[in-house]
Amino acid sequence: MEIDYFSAFIIGLMGSGHCIGMCGGITTMFTSSLAKDAKNHPLYVISYHIGRISSYALIGAIAGFTGSLAAKNIGLPITGLKIIAGIFLILLGLYMGQWLMWLTKVEMLGKHLWQYISPFSKKLLPVNNLKQALLLGALWGWLPCGLVYSTLTWSLASGSGKTGALIMMCFGLGTLPALLFLSFGIVQGQQLFKNVRVRKFIALLLIAYGIFTLNIAYRTLF
Template identity: 55%
Template sequence: MNFDYFSAFLVGLLGAGHCLGMCGGITGMLTNAIGKNATYKKFQLVFGYNVGRLASYTLIGSIVGFSSSLAVKSTGFNPIYLHVISSIFIILLGFYIAQWWLIIGKIEIIGKRLWQLISPLTKHFIPVNRPFQAVGLGALWGWLPCGLVYSMLTWALASGSAVNGAFILFCFGLGTLPALLSMSYGIHYVQSLMRNTVLRKCTGLLMIVYGLYTLLIASSNVIN
């Protein structure tokens, strides 16, 4: 397996607390509207929502990866510099998750205008009663401005192809599933663990160390 794919999965997994804040509300809305005994229906809607969300992440990653590969080929730009940028974003993401420096959160402003155009479409899928509505809502929700997603997009930018960019975002999306499924099924222990301050800071520190490591490798390639 490409190490970037595994790393992207870990970023999604470790950024779980942020996911609960960003997408927990919509996940709660999906499940709270369903009767307690409607177990299969709950599964259908939760599954559909996450399929749509992961599909959007994958599409965005492929678009960014494809666009950057075209740009590199047409301009002769050294892709190593893209790896430097993605490493810096991972470091900033570590600070963000640890709540030491929230500059990544400010980057979410970039996507707010696009979200203003997309968000009115969600009303066509609410209330969510059928699986296709859940898939549609999840697909739209995947475009919600999110610092974690934007950080992963810098990886897609440096990935060199549409396929790699798509897989990076897909693996990131898989990593976010435990957090959102815990919200959907009321697994409060998992939710409290993901929101634990000590765990969050340790997670942030690990991401900073990993970002520094990848930055060191990318910088050495630039020098060479």
């Protein structure tokens, strides 16, 4: 089963309603923390998101490399990892539809790491230059998030650090439109991603795609 970068992008795009709810306050705080002469400077916002997506790519590379080591050294089949990725995709759909919130328990694991990272972000406020914006975005990329962790299982099953990084980069690009709407105050775009019916429909699509992924992986394994 080929890893589909476009699918990773679509998952990021479809999960954008969750991004607005999870990262909306952070994005608003970042925009309000810009120095007065940078208030309307889109380069600061873009630098922030470049940093965020770069962190996703780094985490994806680590996961992909780890998955390849597990496959080579302990004989863990990559297809088995892809089954895990399919299961997490279903859990993500249930999570976004608010039917089953098991992914919140996974997010709790990331909070232990986040408590050590978050203090560094305070040292970068207020944001006075592009470097600070880039670094702040890179730090926020490690924020505990069920959407990120679910997609990360794809990187784990990718079989290489490079592929894992590209998967998470495509996912990050998928989350970009909704957060840019938020950053630049485009209300209509935000309302579309936050619409309950739209989110429920997207959740069902994610569950269906997760089942499809499981079916392909299972047939490959057996």
